[in-house]
Amino acid sequence: MSDSPVPANPAPPPQPAAAGGAPILSVRDLAIRFRTADGTVTAAADVGFDIRAGEIVGLVGESGSGKSQILMSLMGLLASNGHASGSAVFRGEEILNAPARRLDALRGASMSMIFQDPMTSLNPYLRVSTQLVEVLERHRGMTRAEAMAQALAIMESVRIPDAARRIRLYPHEFSGGMRQRVMIAMALLCRPALLLADEPTTALDVTVQAQILELIADLARSIGTAVLFVTHDLGVVARLCDRVIVLYGGRIMESGEATDIFGDPKHPYTRGLIDSTPRLDERSHGELRTIPGQPRAAQLAPMGCPFEPRCPHRVVRCRTERPAPQEAGLRQLACHEVRL
Amino acid sequence: MTGETLLAVRDLKVHFPLQGGMFGGKGSVVRAVDGVDFELKQGETLGIVGESGCGKSTLARAVLRLIPHAAGEVVWLGKDLHALDAEAMRAERRNMQIIFQDPLASLDPHMSIGAIIGQPLRTFHRELSRQDQRRRVFEAMRQVGLAPELADRFPHEFSGGMCQRVGIARAMILKPKLVVCDEPVSALDVSIQAQIINLLMDLQRRFDLSLLFISHNLSVVRHISHRVMVLYLGKVMEIAERDEFYARPLHPYSEALISAVPIPDPLLERQRPRIVLSGDLPSPINPPSGCRFSSRCPRATEICHKAEPALLDYGRDHRAACHHIPITPVATPR
Amino acid sequence: MSDPALDEPLMAELAARKGRSQLQDAMRRFRANPLAVVSLIVLIAIVLACFLGPYFLPFGPDDADFELISSPPDFASGHYFGTDELGRDLLARTLVGGRVSLLIGALATLVSLGIGVLYGAISGFVGKRTDALMMRTVDILYSMPYVFFVIMLTTLFERSIVMLFIAIGAVQWLTIAVIVRGQTLSLKGREFIEAARAGGMRDWSIIRKHIVPNTAGPVIVYASLTVPEVILGESFLSFLGLGVQEPDTSWGVLLEIGAEKMGTEPWLLLVPGAFLVTTLFALNFIADGLRDAFDPNER
Numbered sequence: 001m002s003d004s005p006v007p008a009n010p011a012p013p014p015q016p017a018a019a020g021g022a023p024i025l026s027v028r029d030l031a032i033r034f035r036t037a038d039g040t041v042t043a044a045a046d047v048g049f050d051i052r053a054g055e056i057v058g059l060v061g062e063s064g065s066g067k068s069q070i071l072m073s074l075m076g077l078l079a080s081n082g083h084a085s086g087s088a089v090f091r092g093e094e095i096l097n098a099p100a101r102r103l104d105a106l107r108g109a110s111m112s113m114i115f116q117d118p119m120t121s122l123n124p125y126l127r128v129s130t131q132l133v134e135v136l137e138r139h140r141g142m143t144r145a146e147a148m149a150q151a152l153a154i155m156e157s158v159r160i161p162d163a164a165r166r167i168r169l170y171p172h173e174f175s176g177g178m179r180q181r182v183m184i185a186m187a188l189l190c191r192p193a194l195l196l197a198d199e200p201t202t203a204l205d206v207t208v209q210a211q212i213l214e215l216i217a218d219l220a221r222s223i224g225t226a227v228l229f230v231t232h233d234l235g236v237v238a239r240l241c242d243r244v245i246v247l248y249g250g251r252i253m254e255s256g257e258a259t260d261i262f263g264d265p266k267h268p269y270t271r272g273l274i275d276s277t278p279r280l281d282e283r284s285h286g287e288l289r290t291i292p293g294q295p296r297a298a299q300l301a302p303m304g305c306p307f308e309p310r311c312p313h314r315v316v317r318c319r320t321e322r323p324a325p326q327e328a329g330l331r332q333l334a335c336h337e338v339r340l
Numbered sequence: 341m342t343g344e345t346l347l348a349v350r351d352l353k354v355h356f357p358l359q360g361g362m363f364g365g366k367g368s369v370v371r372a373v374d375g376v377d378f379e380l381k382q383g384e385t386l387g388i389v390g391e392s393g394c395g396k397s398t399l400a401r402a403v404l405r406l407i408p409h410a411a412g413e414v415v416w417l418g419k420d421l422h423a424l425d426a427e428a429m430r431a432e433r434r435n436m437q438i439i440f441q442d443p444l445a446s447l448d449p450h451m452s453i454g455a456i457i458g459q460p461l462r463t464f465h466r467e468l469s470r471q472d473q474r475r476r477v478f479e480a481m482r483q484v485g486l487a488p489e490l491a492d493r494f495p496h497e498f499s500g501g502m503c504q505r506v507g508i509a510r511a512m513i514l515k516p517k518l519v520v521c522d523e524p525v526s527a528l529d530v531s532i533q534a535q536i537i538n539l540l541m542d543l544q545r546r547f548d549l550s551l552l553f554i555s556h557n558l559s560v561v562r563h564i565s566h567r568v569m570v571l572y573l574g575k576v577m578e579i580a581e582r583d584e585f586y587a588r589p590l591h592p593y594s595e596a597l598i599s600a601v602p603i604p605d606p607l608l609e610r611q612r613p614r615i616v617l618s619g620d621l622p623s624p625i626n627p628p629s630g631c632r633f634s635s636r637c638p639r640a641t642e643i644c645h646k647a648e649p650a651l652l653d654y655g656r657d658h659r660a661a662c663h664h665i666p667i668t669p670v671a672t673p674r
Numbered sequence: 675m676s677d678p679a680l681d682e683p684l685m686a687e688l689a690a691r692k693g694r695s696q697l698q699d700a701m702r703r704f705r706a707n708p709l710a711v712v713s714l715i716v717l718i719a720i721v722l723a724c725f726l727g728p729y730f731l732p733f734g735p736d737d738a739d740f741e742l743i744s745s746p747p748d749f750a751s752g753h754y755f756g757t758d759e760l761g762r763d764l765l766a767r768t769l770v771g772g773r774v775s776l777l778i779g780a781l782a783t784l785v786s787l788g789i790g791v792l793y794g795a796i797s798g799f800v801g802k803r804t805d806a807l808m809m810r811t812v813d814i815l816y817s818m819p820y821v822f823f824v825i826m827l828t829t830l831f832e833r834s835i836v837m838l839f840i841a842i843g844a845v846q847w848l849t850i851a852v853i854v855r856g857q858t859l860s861l862k863g864r865e866f867i868e869a870a871r872a873g874g875m876r877d878w879s880i881i882r883k884h885i886v887p888n889t890a891g892p893v894i895v896y897a898s899l900t901v902p903e904v905i906l907g908e909s910f911l912s913f914l915g916l917g918v919q920e921p922d923t924s925w926g927v928l929l930e931i932g933a934e935k936m937g938t939e940p941w942l943l944l945v946p947g948a949f950l951v952t953t954l955f956a957l958n959f960i961a962d963g964l965r966d967a968f969d970p971n972e973r
Contacts, residue, residue: 062529062530062531062532063500063529175620175621176392176620177620178620205391205392205556205621206391206556206558206597206600206601207391207596207597207600207616207617208391208620209600210599210600210602210614210616210617211616211617213602214616232529232530233530233602234530234604235559235601235602235603235604235609236602237604238602238603238604238605238606238609239602239606239609239610241606258606259606259607262604262605262606262607263606263607272531273530273531274604276530276531276533276534277530277534277559277604278534278537278559278560278562278563279559279603279604279605280558280559280562280586280598280601280603281603281608282559282562282563283583285563285564287538287541287542288534288537288538288563289534290531290534290535290538291531291534294499294501294502294532295499295529295531295532310531401868404872406868406871406872430874430876431874433872433873433874434874436872437872437873438868438869438872440865440868440869441865442865445864445865445866446865446866446868446869447866447869448866448870448883448884448887448888449866449888450697450887450888450890459870459873459875459883460873460874463873463874463875463879464874507869510869510873
């Protein structure tokens with residue numbers, strides 16, 4: 001791979017100089033509620049975190065943890081019966097519930113999203129070249145020729161072989177892995193400061209997943225894009241992420257640096273999750289340790305700790321009293337029974 | 341685990357015709373499974389791994405004769421399944437069952453849980469009274485950790501993990517000898533995945549079940565399988581005892597697969613050597629000549645593009661098909 | 675085995691609730707649709723009026739009142755909707771005519787439903803040559819003009835309500851067969867059908883227990899659209915003079931007579947017309963409601 005995955009272009013690059021300084025994205029007290037026939041359902045509450053340039057943060061949780069809804073709310077793509085409150089400041093600008101016009105401009109240029117199914121962001125009836133060029137013409141004001149050259153360079157930078165020929169194809173003519181790359185190429189066109197990734201490798205084979213993860217890591221390193229990576233796969237988190245946020249029932253259970261979280265998981269849920277994942281390097285074949293019960297869907301009015309019904313260490317107050325977050329350095333924990 | 345051989349698959353081939361065959365012209369075929377051999381003993385679990393499109397699911401369905409084969413034999417307790425007439429085949433089905441990847445899709449949305457689980461009883465044990473059937477259904481539900489009070493509920497009211505338990509109860513109610521598991525935990529949450537794996541292993545111990553466990557998740561396969569078989573474009577690349585396979589993979593494709601699986605431990609994970617394969621799986625309609633893996637293989641040389649390597653035994657029943665294995669095989673190919 | 679999945683509160687909660695199939699869920703959604711419910715009530719009222727009403731009327735449908743020939747609606751005489759040129763009470767005739775129309779609508783739909791569902795399910799499930807053969811047969815029948823078909827039948831056999839019934843049914847089942855076949859083809863690839871096959875079920879049992887019940891949603895919707903179509907078809911044929919004959923009557927026959935006298939005795943057209951239009955509207959709203967109930971995501 002060449003020294004820079006994305007060729008120089010006239011637009012101002014995100015400021016990697018800010019690394020370690022002000023966060024690219026700062027989320028505070030984020031809550032997401034949905035109006036349903038049975039009343040208001042809380043998909044997420046009291047969610048807060050920061051992401052700095054070049055940092056890859058993993059958002060881990062099972063179904064119903066609210067991880068995808070958090071991403072959607074940041075992109076302004078919540079379903080029509082959903083409402084987000086709190087604040088999310090992206091490079092000094094409030095983006096939560098920002099006007100659609102402003103979000104449109106941001107989504108194309110400085111924050112982009114990749115999905116599990118690439119076809120959600122690719123138009124099946126247009127050639128890949130048309131779709132890439134259109135974005136550049138609109139958000140960058142490039143001429144058609146400039147845009148085409150830039151689009152080709154992007155395709156090469158995500159290591160699509162024979163890019164000059166393939167850029168003329170339609171999305172369905174690509175294999176699964178290649179399509180994922182096209183989507184990533186599209187997301188990176190304008191060198192976004194923030195990339196939101198919603199399980200982009202879940203549907204892929206391990207060998208292709210390995211390629212895509214490496215690609216994302218490279219991009220974060222070389223152009224300083226901050227990545228918020230949603231997944232349920234702890235292995236992927238361990239490979240890719242610098243920091244981890246563990247969600248359950250729409251609330252943050254624990255967060256911290258990946259090495260700390262995996263090396264010394266504190267929260268009973270984090271521990272349960274790690275223990276119940278079979279490992280490639282394990283040698284025991286006995287019963288796996290499990291978390292009893294089923295992940296619960298979003299609750300109407302949750303009290304106490306959402307993990308309480310499944311927690312092996314629960315005590316009486318876990319049911320009624322929400323644990324206050326404990327903090328130590330980069331580490332955060334919300335549990336009555338475990339101390340940081 | 342030294343049970344008798346339950347299932348012996350010999351040179352099994354499954355071909356799907358592509359369009360064009362209808363007008364008399366010879367349409368080309370997809371060789372989805374192209375000459376697979378393996379044996380399965382009673383009480384044993386054989387894990388079948390490979391990327392999507394490698395023929396795992398097709399193989400499973402051909403073993404159960406849910407789809408027709410093109411050539412070869414599936415010998416089940418001494419009988420070739422594909423040679424049986426329809427009624428004899430139907431009678432054998434009580435001993436072989438299947439569990440699917442998508443738990444909800446595998447349950448009829450219009451039937452209650454109890455009716456779904458009891459269906460095999462109504463098919464094979466019509467002599468049972470209603471009460472006896474219901475008793476057997478409750479017993480099967482308890483076995484898989486479902487409260488019998490749930491028998492009158494419907495599948496769409498259940499979570500994925502519970503639906504999968506229903507599928508397992510349906511598969512277990514006739515006490516079969518073989519259960520084919522087609523990616524049974526891939527669609528489940530991590531914490532539920534572990535529950536289902538434990539359940540399958542527990543049922544296997546209790547009923548001396550044989551499992552064909554198909555998965556793309558090599559970590560899960562390591563946990564549950566006694567032996568592992570790697571498929572690539574319809575061919576067996578390697579087959580070996582579990583720990584032997586993970587500790588000493590002989591085939592470059594197996595090596596690449598194993599190295600691509602992330603381990604949930606950042607410190608370990610960041611220093612593991614990694615073999616990143618280039619590109620995706622080639623099309624099974626027109627596989628590479630010679631060794632099928634040659635187009636993506638880091639070890640490939642000229643011979644790999646010309647001659648197809650045979651599946652040879654490298655000792656301790658560890659067989660692999662590659663021209664570039666540094667040790668010498670112990671026996672001639674069968 | 676001490677099973678961790680036995681999440682006691684969840685299990686208890688699930689067990690306490692009453693089980694609801696998708697069909698029951700659909701009915702619940704239907705009940706939540708006021709327009710559909712009102713339409714259903716209207717339809718039931720019309721059906722009851724047609725089948726029970728004539729017993730409570732002072733006039734029979736064939737009783738001629740020679741003193742009041744072609745009289746307009748009149749409360750004093752008791753002929754609330756007037757009389758025709760033979761002095762017969764129009765309300766009585768409309769209600770009795772409604773019996774024929776509604777009966778043909780319901781029966782022809784049921785018969786075509788029976789044939790169509792079975793034909794379509796078998797064609798789709800067996801597939802290959804059988805499917806091709808069965809579907810080409812449908813195509814051929816489709817291509818025969820409906821009216822031509824009826825004229826042929828009525829010239830070959832004696833004209834009767836039964837014949838009308840056969841003629842309409844013979845055309846209506848084709849569409850149902852095509853719909854059910856399409857449904858069957860998509861169901862056939864579903865895993866629960868594969869599970870049934872792996873479970874040793876015979877093809878016939880699979881069609882009966884898994885395929886047919888799962889086509890119920892679209893079939894019910896289509897059937898509710900077929901009833902008005904059949905009623906209209908009967909009216910059309912009777913209007914052309916190919917259907918029900920005097921002194922028997924139906925809404926179609928009444929409309930035919932009414933249309934002739936439109937200029938001088940408009941009530942003869944308006945009364946049966948109002949009944950027919952109300953019934954058709956009600957049936958269409960019910961069909962709409964059913965479609966929404968079975969396809970909640972398509973709204």
